[in-house]
Amino acid sequence: MKTFFKLTLLLAFLVSSCSKNEKTTTTEVTEVEDTYVKDNYDKQEVTIEMRDGIKLHTTIYSPKDKSQKYPILMMRTPYSCRPYGENEFRKKIGPNTHLMKEGNIIVYQDVRGRWMSEGIYDNMRAYIPNKTDNTQIDESSDTYDTIEWLVNNVENNNGNVGTWGISYPGFYATYSTIDAHPALKAASPQACIGDFFFDDFHHNGAFLLSYFRAVSLFGTMKDVPKDSAWYKLPDLGTKDQYQFFLDAGPLSNLNSYFEYEKLDNVITSKSDQVDDVFWKEIIDHPNYDSVWKPKGLIQNLKHSKSSVATMIVGGFFDAEDLYGPFETYKAIEKNNPNAYNTMVFGPWDHGRWASTREKNFVGNYYFGDSISLNFQRDIETKFFNHFLKGDGSKNSGLPEAYVFDTGKKAWSSFENWPPANSTKQEMYLNANQELSVEKKGSSKEVFISDLKRPVPYSEDIKTVFTPRKYMTDDQRFAARRPDVLIYETEVLTEDFTLAGDIMAKLKVATTGTDADWIVKVVDVHPHDTEEQKEGMQDHLAMSNYHLMVRSEVMRGRFRNSFENPEPFVPNQKTAVNIKLQDVYHTFKKGHKLQIQVQSTWFPLIDLNPQTFVPNIYKATEEDFKNQTHTIFNDSAIEFSVLK
Incomplete structure (x- = not known):
């Protein structure tokens, strides 16, 4: 209507x-x-x-x-x-x-x-x-x-x-x-x-490792009515989720967590035979195929x-x-x-x-x-x-x-969404951490993606059933890492309102044959911003708060097709487009608009081995290698701007 x-x-x-x-x-x-x-x-x-x-x-x-x-x-x-x-x-x-x-x-x-x-x-x-x-x-x-x-x-x-x-x-x-x-x-x-290839358990084909504990909730079958839980949620045995998954290594090592006590006619799982239906669907079907499409x-x-x-x-x-x-x-x-x-x-x-x-x-x-x-x-x-x-x-x-x-x-x-008076506007990822409407010169930024020290999605040390809070987390902890590239505007002299979707148009290269690409849109608050008087973790302040407004990952192998993954050609400049879901957000006068680009986001998503393998869920330790990634300055972010 x-x-x-x-x-x-x-x-x-x-x-x-x-x-x-x-x-x-x-x-x-x-x-x-x-x-x-x-x-x-x-x-x-x-x-x-x-x-x-x-x-x-x-x-x-x-x-x-x-x-x-x-x-x-x-x-x-x-x-x-x-x-x-x-x-x-x-x-x-x-x-x-x-x-x-x-x-x-x-x-x-x-x-x-x-x-x-x-x-x-x-x-x-x-x-x-x-x-x-x-x-x-x-x-x-x-x-x-x-x-x-x-x-x-x-x-x-x-x-x-x-x-x-x-x-x-x-x-x-x-x-x-x-x-x-x-x-x-x-x-x-x-x-x-x-x-489910884009919601909850996957984002653009990348597995949300943070949802691992929820898999058995949906994959443990029964064929008789039950008024109490017939499934068992894995116990990680630690409050440090980041370290647990880092120590666990390849996803195939997690199969051992699907071990269930036999309950009537419930399908059971053993470490040497993965029978949890949903987990089996996930690990046997890494691409957008005949299992995921009909769902x-x-x-x-x-x-x-x-x-x-x-x-x-x-x-x-x-x-x-x-x-x-x-x-x-x-x-x-x-x-x-x-x-x-x-x-x-x-x-x-x-x-x-x-x-x-x-x-x-x-x-x-x-x-x-x-x-x-x-x-x-x-x-x-x-x-x-x-x-x-x-x-x-x-x-x-x-x-x-x-x-x-x-x-x-x-x-x-x-009366419409996106609003009728919104227009598309591109900003370029220029040298010297600059984000502007003009592409300036020819440059590139390089960083090493170290799989032993992946970028965390949150600075909080805890284990959660499904993550939520990180969506508005202060991103300063990430902005200050060498494997997170930063691009931002000058201090805004007037309000700048985004209304609609965002498209990141990256031009990248990697020394490997696969990589994940994560883009975050961040609202950098002024140093003298008014303090929030309650509800904030003690170690934070609103002064210079880096509010994450929107973020998304693209598993690089799916850059051209979710059905048919492709390896990267090492060191070859390649286009990777990432659609970020809609926002309605005004970057107020005195704030700055910042873009962060990285290749790990752990353990929100699983680690890409950065070596192309047919199925990441079955990759081995030897497949995981550190790689050097490049972002070229003709990369752009296309915003929907409300006029």
Whole structure:
């Protein structure tokens, strides 16, 4: 609509995970009595039979007040709809407390093969178009069959259904719009996974080593319903994640961590036989092949129904799913230009918009008060009410693109994204660390990529399940290393606003035959900037703070094709383009815009051996070699600049 304005562990991370500093500086401002849901809702647990006979465990919370009809709001999840038992209640239900308190029928479902549902789980199950019989199932058909049962069997429903979910549940919310049930009127995919070769476990083909501990969560199979965890997360035995992975060596050495005690019919893994399904997929399929392509949902959004209103929600500092939300929004715009399709992007990390905390931090950086709370009240609740309880017209009163300027710390509304008044502007990586709109002379910068001392992604010494805080970390620790090249503008004399994607157009060379290339866009704060009074790690200060605004990696072998990797020719100048996801950020007057370029980012991503091998997951110690890398000054960064 151009003219109108993702186990309980992970789920807990999605809505309430925060750094140590944040926990000491934020307060709950939206209080809900622990017994509110039990006092105001009836709970029912049912098994809904799918078209192929498999039964899915479904939990239904219905308002005790039966004087009116209510819409159905549903979340399908691989993370469990616990607590199980009709006398066991969640403390909060639904997307937010407003939608819970005003009354809606809230439904949770364990997806096929997870927790209390029957069937075989398929991680990012591929969509099947033009199904020919009832044996052909996918998440679209399971959602359709579930909605069909709900609207015909749940009392006091008004016939309208909405879906929502954060992260993996966001993937299922997107999926619900494909071949959608007629009763589905609204969907809000939030931090939605779009493609596992570009979200979460990979970024442009580079393996996110920092997600290693999460692999077994998705790869340990079961074929009977279970109300407790059947998988085991690897214990690294240390708090120093950097040193652990450095000592571990090649990725093939990590196979030994997939050892599981046999639990009923669970597939087990041994050090000499890797049977964890997801880990096996990862290590046997290093390229974008017939395993990964079908799992991508973005390319199938041409099958989404234009009758389903969508509101995509994401965080500009989401370390897990940034590709998915942006690409989902753009794909719906492209394939369904007449559909009601909107996006909301705020100053959040993964799922933080669902938090009830007043102060909004990402890592050390403070963006303001009540940002999440206001979104829940003024945007999310209004969206679902309009399409599930209101007239459902395209004139919802909400903006097409509601985005937060992470530099000015203020919201803006646009009728298009990227904004119609944004233009492309290139800046060149010149000599003497200069970043400017003009290419000056002919020069190059050289650095040695030492695989025994890779560049850390964070200066924090700790082990995390999935990394988040680094997205706004102070980058001075990296800027002062010899293997990180720096280019920056003069002090800005006026505000400079980026609105849209960023393309790094590198011209590089290496003495080896493979390399990773990482580009970071950094906002360098003035020396005399106003101090942030709380929420920051003790060793930091806002004076000269190097705020990472955006970053991305390109595994060099995939520079021309994700399907067909190519080695570099040693010492030959080569083009490497890296797309960085969209930003909306004003580099304010008195600040500087800085670009950092490096070739390791550890252990966020695995180490590239810097020697071309068919499969990095099976590389040996002998393949890993230090190399010298060159960046030429006709390299440029193409920005989307708001005029």
